[in-house]
Amino acid sequence: MKLTDECFDNVKKDCLKFIKSQETKADKFKNKERMIKLFLIPLCFWISKKADKKRPYFVGLAGGQGTGKTTISSLVKIILIKYFKLKVFRISIDDFYKTRKERINLSKKVHPMLLTRGVPGTHDINMMLSFFREVKRTKFKKLKLPSFNKAIDDRYNKNRWYDLKQKPDVIIFEGWCVGAKSEKNNTLRKTINSVEKAKDQKQIWRKYVNQQLKLKYKKLYSQLNCLIYLKAKNFSLLQKWRLKQERKLWLSSKIKSNLKIMSKGDIINFMQTYQRITQNMFRHMPKYASIILNLNTNHQIKSAVYKKK
DSSP states (O other): OHHHHHHHHHHHHHHHHHHHHHOOSSOOOOSHHHHIIIIIHHHHHHHHHHOBTTBOEEEEEEEOTTSOHHHHHHHHHHHHHHTTOOOEEEEEGGGGBOOHHHHHHHHHHTOGGGGSSOSTTSBOHHHHHHHHHHHTOSSOOOEEEOOEETTTTEEOOGGGSEEEOSOOSEEEEEETTTTOOOOOHHHHSSOOSHHHHHHOTTSHHHHHHHHHIIIIIHHHHTTOSEEEEEEOSOHHHHHHHHHHHHHHHHHHOSOOTTOOOOOHHHHHHHHHHHHHHHHHHHHHHHHHOSEEEEEOTTSOEEEEEEOOO
C-alpha cells in the first residue's frame, strides 16, 4: 500500500490534468482518484514487472465501443512513464483503418457493408504486422505510423502521423476488437440484428469478417504479451456510451463543416456491424484475457480479475 500511495502522489497531478482535458460541462468523471489508486496503479505495477527492456512488451487493451479504452490507456501510459520511468507508446487499432478510398474499393469487390469502418477486414493488417515486426528489431529504426480522423472518416495527412523515434519498453495496442477470436461457421447463419437481416442475406459480409479474424488477425493478436479486457454489462449500455462519445466528438471538433458526425439512428446502425463480434467477446474473452476490468452501469471500474499468466 505504501508503494501505491507513493506512486499516486507522483502521478496524481498529471493524471487529473489528463482527465480534465477529456471532460465536458455535461460529462464529468466521477471517483477518478479511486479509479487511479485502486485499479490503474496496481495494473501498472503488474505491467512493469513483466516488461523486459530488451524488447517491447505488447499490452492489448480491448473493450466495446465507449468503454473508455482511450482514457484508460492514456492514464496507464502516464503512470508507466512518470513513476516507472518506462518508454511507452500507445496506439489504437483504429489508427490503422484502411483509407476511405480503399474501403470504397473493398465494398465494390467484396460487399457494400465493408465501406463502414470497424470490423476486421477494414484495417490495414499488413501495416500492423509490419509495425509489430519493425518495432522488435534489434537495430530499431524510427517509424512513422498512421493516425485516423473519425470526424472525417479518413486518415490524417502524413504530417499528423505518429513519429516513433525510439524503441518503446511497453506498447499499448488498444481497440474494440483487439484479441477477438473467430466463431464457428454454423453460428454465422443466424442473423442477430436488422442490419444483418437486410444487408447480408447471403452471409458474404459475415463470412468475410470471420475469415479475417481466423487468419491475419489471429496472427497479429498472437504476438500480444497480455490482454486486458474492459467488460461492460451488455450491448445496449455500449450503445448509450457510444452516443455520448459522438456528442463529445462533435463538441471537440473545431471545424464543423465536412464532419461525418452520426445521428442516433446512424450510431445504432453502425453499432449493429460491431454487435456480433462484441457479443462473442462478452461470452469468450473472460476465459482467455489476462486481466478483466469489470465496468458498472455508471461507466466506472467496479472490480479487477487477474488471471494467472
